Amino acid sequence: MKLFLSDLDGTLLSKDLTISKEDINVINLLNERGISFGLATGRDLHFCKRLADKYNLNINTFIANNGATLIYKNKVIHEEKIENNKVDFILEKLLPISNDLFVFEVLENERSIGLYNEYTKQDWNLYTNIFGDMLKTKFLDVDIRTLTKDNSYSFYKISMYVINPEKTTSLLCKLKKMFENHFEILQTSYNCIELSKKGVNKANTAEILFQQTPFTKETTSFIGDGENDIGLINLIPKSYVIETANQVVKEKANYIVKSVSEAILKELKIVNGKEIYEK
Known part of the structure; x- marks a missing residue:
């Protein structure tokens, strides 16, 4: 099974906390091709679920609270609470x-x-x-x-x-x-x-995701923009970084892109609206 994980702020979300129509359409296309879409963010779970409902997005994987919460198919897989x-x-x-x-x-x-x-x-x-x-x-x-x-x-x-x-x-x-x-x-x-x-971050929680779900780091792609995304970028072989990220983050990624939709279209091998088939 394949999974595409995205950060929110500065990546999928604009400064006014909205998602572009282009990104929504391409995420839906991703789902149509049988690839799951998930979030890996510092935002809380309530915010993530409201966002998914607002844009009618099919999201089955949530790494929320900077990795303190992991949800897969509406089931709590892992939590790390501060006493x-x-x-x-x-x-x-x-x-x-x-x-x-x-x-x-x-x-x-x-x-x-x-x-x-x-x-x-x-x-x-x-x-x-x-x-x-x-x-x-x-x-x-x-x-x-x-x-x-x-x-x-x-x-x-x-x-x-x-x-x-x-x-x-x-x-x-x-x-x-x-x-x-x-x-x-x-x-x-x-x-x-x-x-x-201590020890809570997106990358460590992704490791738990790969242990307890059908996803692996080899079948997962990730896009982010912040220094708190570097752990995931290093962990997951195929990674994308938004072009507005600072240089230390961009140096770690496989690809630099303008948007989530551009990254997903690369995943689907679609260029100028046409699907490119590898020989």
């Missing part, structure tokens, strides 16, 4: 730099919460309007720390928007010094940093 007491520890450590980082947790039903108790009402409204628009979510006036008291709630990652994107690199270095021995620290976009359980 609630460790979330309390992380949040406590982040408080001194909460003026530089906006910490948040995405809930179901397009709702999110953050460190509500740490901001004035004016600053809270300002930040939640800005970041709520980026996430396409509505922030509730509830502090994220209330969730750590609820043992029925699971944390897969801690997400942080950098309030001044020019500080992203310096804050990433600071966070790595604070947490690197115990947690994974990833920069997932120009102004977003995420923290996951």
Whole structure:
């Protein structure tokens, strides 16, 4: 069985969080040819499933939360949760730099919460309007720390928007010094940093996918654009990178393409609308 995996932000998703009609059409063509389509993303599972429903996409494989969640055919194959007491520890450590980082947790039903108790009402409204628009979510006036008291709630990652994107690199270095021995620290976009359980990443979860499903790395292709995609690019022999990615990522890929649709058409060996048959 063949699988085509795609990253979301900066790859399949545009900056306004939409998917182009061309990409949708070619993904559907991929399915018609009997090739499965999947996502490998830092986004949460709720977001991925809403996206699939919105565009009526047939997606049977989800590597979500930077690898903390693996779903195949609606079945949970693997999960890596951060224990609630460790979330309390992380949040406590982040408080001194909460003026530089906006910490948040995405809930179901397009709702999110953050460190509500740490901001004035004016600053809270300002930040939640800005970041709520980026996430396409509505922030509730509830502090994220209330969730750590609820043992029925699971944390897969801690997400942080950098309030001044020019500080992203310096804050990433600071966070790595604070947490690197115990947690994974990833920069997932120009102004977003995420923290996951140690050892959690897309590539390690893909290895589990290949062990527990009919897919193998030889029958899988991947497209991405970020430094957090390098592990998958190194793991999967046939890899594509979006041309707007930075150079360190592009150097790792087999092919540089303008879009997901271009990569899939290469997979299907279709050029200028005509199928090319190998002899």
